[in-house]
Amino acid sequence: MSFQSPHSTQSTPIQQQAQYAQLTQPAAVLAGRGLVKYYGEVVGLAGVDVAVQSGEALAVMGPSGNGKTTLLHVLAGILTPDQGEVWLAGERVDQLGDAARTVLRRRRLGFVFQDNQLLAELPADENVALPLMVDGISRRDAVGRARTMLAQVGLSAEVGRRPGELSGGQAQRVAIARALVGEPQVVFADEPTGALDATTGAQVIDLLVGAATHRGAAVVVVTHDDAVAARCNRILRIVDGRVSDR
Amino acid sequence: MNPMTDLGLRFVRRPGPGGRAANLAAVGATAVVALLVTFLIAGSLGLTHRSDRIGWRSTLNGDSKTAVGALHEVQDMVAGKPVTRFDLAILNDKTNAAPPPGLPRVPKPGEVFLSPKLAELWGSGLSDRYKLPEPTGVISNAGLSSPDDLVAIRGVAPNSAGMTASDHPDYLESWRGTAIDGRMAFLLVMVAFGIALVLFPLLSLVGQAAGVAAKRREHRLAALRLAGATRGQVLLLSAVEQAVLAFFGAIAGLIGYTVLSPLIARIPLGGGRWYLHDLTVRWWVILVVLIAVPVLSVISALIGLGRVSITPLGVVRGQTRKAASALRLGLLVVGPVMLAVLGTGGAVLPLLIGIGLAALAVRVVGPFAVQVIGRFLARTANGPVVLLAGRRLADDPKAAFRPVAALVLSGFVTGFLALFMPFGLAQDGTDAAFSLHTDQGQTVAVAKEVSHRLSEAGFTSEVTTSEESVDIHVSTTDREKVRTILYDLVPDQVPLTDAEKDAHEAGVYLDMRLGVALLLGLVFVTGAASTAAGAVGTALDQSAPARALRRSGIPLSVIERSARLAAVVPVIGVGLPVVGFGALCGLALSGGHILTQGSSGAILLAGQVIVGLILVAVAGAAGAPVLRKASAG
Numbered sequence: 001m002s003f004q005s006p007h008s009t010q011s012t013p014i015q016q017q018a019q020y021a022q023l024t025q026p027a028a029v030l031a032g033r034g035l036v037k038y039y040g041e042v043v044g045l046a047g048v049d050v051a052v053q054s055g056e057a058l059a060v061m062g063p064s065g066n067g068k069t070t071l072l073h074v075l076a077g078i079l080t081p082d083q084g085e086v087w088l089a090g091e092r093v094d095q096l097g098d099a100a101r102t103v104l105r106r107r108r109l110g111f112v113f114q115d116n117q118l119l120a121e122l123p124a125d126e127n128v129a130l131p132l133m134v135d136g137i138s139r140r141d142a143v144g145r146a147r148t149m150l151a152q153v154g155l156s157a158e159v160g161r162r163p164g165e166l167s168g169g170q171a172q173r174v175a176i177a178r179a180l181v182g183e184p185q186v187v188f189a190d191e192p193t194g195a196l197d198a199t200t201g202a203q204v205i206d207l208l209v210g211a212a213t214h215r216g217a218a219v220v221v222v223t224h225d226d227a228v229a230a231r232c233n234r235i236l237r238i239v240d241g242r243v244s245d246r
Numbered sequence: 247m248n249p250m251t252d253l254g255l256r257f258v259r260r261p262g263p264g265g266r267a268a269n270l271a272a273v274g275a276t277a278v279v280a281l282l283v284t285f286l287i288a289g290s291l292g293l294t295h296r297s298d299r300i301g302w303r304s305t306l307n308g309d310s311k312t313a314v315g316a317l318h319e320v321q322d323m324v325a326g327k328p329v330t331r332f333d334l335a336i337l338n339d340k341t342n343a344a345p346p347p348g349l350p351r352v353p354k355p356g357e358v359f360l361s362p363k364l365a366e367l368w369g370s371g372l373s374d375r376y377k378l379p380e381p382t383g384v385i386s387n388a389g390l391s392s393p394d395d396l397v398a399i400r401g402v403a404p405n406s407a408g409m410t411a412s413d414h415p416d417y418l419e420s421w422r423g424t425a426i427d428g429r430m431a432f433l434l435v436m437v438a439f440g441i442a443l444v445l446f447p448l449l450s451l452v453g454q455a456a457g458v459a460a461k462r463r464e465h466r467l468a469a470l471r472l473a474g475a476t477r478g479q480v481l482l483l484s485a486v487e488q489a490v491l492a493f494f495g496a497i498a499g500l501i502g503y504t505v506l507s508p509l510i511a512r513i514p515l516g517g518g519r520w521y522l523h524d525l526t527v528r529w530w531v532i533l534v535v536l537i538a539v540p541v542l543s544v545i546s547a548l549i550g551l552g553r554v555s556i557t558p559l560g561v562v563r564g565q566t567r568k569a570a571s572a573l574r575l576g577l578l579v580v581g582p583v584m585l586a587v588l589g590t591g592g593a594v595l596p597l598l599i600g601i602g603l604a605a606l607a608v609r610v611v612g613p614f615a616v617q618v619i620g621r622f623l624a625r626t627a628n629g630p631v632v633l634l635a636g637r638r639l640a641d642d643p644k645a646a647f648r649p650v651a652a653l654v655l656s657g658f659v660t661g662f663l664a665l666f667m668p669f670g671l672a673q674d675g676t677d678a679a680f681s682l683h684t685d686q687g688q689t690v691a692v693a694k695e696v697s698h699r700l701s702e703a704g705f706t707s708e709v710t711t712s713e714e715s716v717d718i719h720v721s722t723t724d725r726e727k728v729r730t731i732l733y734d735l736v737p738d739q740v741p742l743t744d745a746e747k748d749a750h751e752a753g754v755y756l757d758m759r760l761g762v763a764l765l766l767g768l769v770f771v772t773g774a775a776s777t778a779a780g781a782v783g784t785a786l787d788q789s790a791p792a793r794a795l796r797r798s799g800i801p802l803s804v805i806e807r808s809a810r811l812a813a814v815v816p817v818i819g820v821g822l823p824v825v826g827f828g829a830l831c832g833l834a835l836s837g838g839h840i841l842t843q844g845s846s847g848a849i850l851l852a853g854q855v856i857v858g859l860i861l862v863a864v865a866g867a868a869g870a871p872v873l874r875k876a877s878a879g
Contacts, residue, residue, distance in 0.1 A: 102796075102800075105798060117790060118791070119634070121634075126633065126637070130795075131800060134804055
């Protein structure tokens with residue numbers, strides 16, 4: 001599902017905010033409109049509009065190389081769009097500088113990647129606590145919160161284990177705990193079950209969607225897997241950098 | 247062509263993302279190894295060549311009946327510079343024999359041949375001293391150790407002073423003797439010590455160079471193993487890739503040495519600069535470097551990749567490494583004990599083995615110490631930077647220590663030399679009085695002649711005598727003129743002040759200082775290359791999780807700061823205690839005496855610590871652009 005782009009882009013910030021509010025009823029926690037991204041001559045996104053509500057899980061699907069991950073990166077502030085706008089909880093974020101977007105990602109967004117990308121030398125609890133410590137929270141408090149979160153994803157017995165000592169599914173649960181520990185407004189997941197077998201993958205996506213939406217966070221999942229998409233509230237198909245009904 | 251060989255060559259040509267930086271770092275580090283190895287080989291051979299040309303002066307047989315000549319060495323000063331004069335008497339009617347190296351003919355009594363540098367000083371009273379309008383001839387390069395040599399060879403009669411049997415001159419068995427010159431022998435011993443001390447840093451750098459490229463290779467090769475490649479095929483592919491990179495590195499090192507050799511030739515060791523041809527490498531040296539460096543590099547790479555070829559999944563999943571054992575600490579005792587036991591013997595080889603063992607102990611104990619420090623930091627950290635650095639050090643202390651091993655070992659060298667080298671000797675003489683040694687009974691006559699000559703020349707002097715010496719106090723600063731007036735008054739001696747005698751001895755200590763500076767320079771270059779290569783390797787290793795962290799909102803600065811801290815901590819935490827260990831070994835060798843005098847040792851220590859830290863900071867920064875690029879997007 002998508003929504004219409006506004007006709008004018010030459011409005012004041014207050015007007016833009018009003019337009020955004022009108023266009024994203026009920027209030028979307030995350031919205032992108034008219035998103036365009038080029039890689040040199042290649043078009044990554046060709047004008048995508050998207051909105052996600054709090055507590056909603058959106059699956060982004062489509063053929064490889066058609067713009068799914070680009071859309072995720074643009075919405076998450078990893079990439080900046082060449083045209084269009086990204087709004088997070090009523091605040092336009094695509095125009096923020098690199099440092100501000102870094103803080104935004106750390107404090108208000110969460111991420112889960114295909115191959116978990118945990119730091120091999122840190123045990124599970126410190127991997128989860130790391131973003132909190134970067135934000136200035138003391139180690140004791142950060143690790144305490146991390147262990148609580150790990151318990152919630154069923155890993156209370158594995159808090160001291162390193163990624164190399166965990167199974168693929170367990171490592172991905174640690175990654176989910178790391179994504180959720182900062183109480184993000186949106187969690188982005190890029191093929192989070194891509195490296196897992198079907199059963200483990202199903203458990204992981206259930207955990208991710210369940211834990212995130214239970215906290216009122218939105219979830220944006222890029223996936224090729226219909227079973228994963230089926231566990232989300234809605235599916236957005238991207239073909240050739242555009243939203244497709246196919 | 248074997249498909250794996252073909253694939254290995256293809257990987258070199260198209261290294262893939264991040265691979266170009268890894269390959270460049272590997273080639274660069276190998277080039278430094280090749281350059282240093284070439285320098286050590288060429289330097290040693292060069293010293294031998296230099297010694298060979300003047301070796302005839304040291305080839306003695308002690309038999310006056312068969313000797314071709316008798317030689318008497320005299321210390322002289324010309325224009326304030328130390329000069330060595332050789333009085334040469336031809337014995338046993340060998341005047342028609344072939345001349346000594348560098349001389350156009352056998353010198354007749356009264357003839358004087360000078361080195362080119364000394365000939366330039368002819369106007370400084372030499373004409374009066376030798377009573378010749380011009381020097382008889384110039385000593386060619388074939389008879390000189392260095393273009394800066396200040397040497398005179400003066401022909402004298404066999405029965406002249408200093409040449410009679412009772413004077414015990416040096417009898418030469420031939421002009422073709424190649425006995426090693428004393429000063430060159432000393433330098434060769436220093437080179438041997440240097441090789442013993444830089445051997446492990448160099449081997450460490452070879453491993454580091456191989457490791458950088460291997461970092462890129464590990465996952466790729468593990469994937470190949472998972473895809474069904476055999477252990478042998480994966481090893482062959484790695485060997486081919488590493489051999490090609492190391493071969494290019496060796497060529498770059500040889501070219502670097504050739505470009506730098508004119509600068510190296512300017513280092514005034516052993517009495518002066520080098521003739522460039524002494525440092526020119528022969529074909530077989532080139533062959534040795536082109537073969538040895540790649541072979542060592544391939545062996546290092548294969549050892550490093552062992553775990554990939556055996557357990558590919560282990561690498562892919564980053565299994566926990568085995569902790570270093572505290573038993574390693576026991577090795578710290580072996581070196582000092584061996585040096586204490588062998589120190590009194592004075593033989594060079596056992597000492598070299600003792601120093602080598604002590605250096606090996608540092609290399610082996612280092613990772614354990616890094617692990618202890620890492621665990622401490624990880625336990626006490628309250629921020630992400632220290633936590634990451636501490637965990638990284640504790641998780642793989644060998645990998646953390648390897649890049650800085652050379653620098654830490656240089657701390658051992660410094661600590662050792664700071665107490666053991668007699669830097670400050672031979673500089674305490676004064677210019678208050680000239681002295682001449684005389685035979686008993688001649689003292690009064692010599693003193694009288696001294697007074698007479700000086701008085702005639704218009705100098706006011708005070709001449710005092712003791713049993714076998716005459717001391718001359720002259721109220722002038724023109725010491726060269728006084729020396730010329732008194733020249734040949736005692737034919738086999740030149741009047742010198744105590745300070746001027748010290749200046750003659752100072753050459754050896756200058757060699758020591760330069761040798762130490764060169765040695766530390768070698769270690770620093772090795773350390774810098776090793777640290778830079780290690781930083782690049784770590785950056786490549788960390789690129790995937792670093793990219794994920796950056797995407798998750800962890801600032802790059804946190805990752806970079808933790809990487810820098812992980813590089814500096816081993817240098818400070820292990821390097822400084824190792825300085826103390828080196829000093830302990832120096833004391834063990836000297837029997838508990840501090841041989842270094844003055845502040846040279848303290849300056850050396852302070853310089854080492856400052857330069858070392860700057861080096862780590864600068865070389866460690868080599869990983870930053872790689873990490874930034876590899877973790878972007």
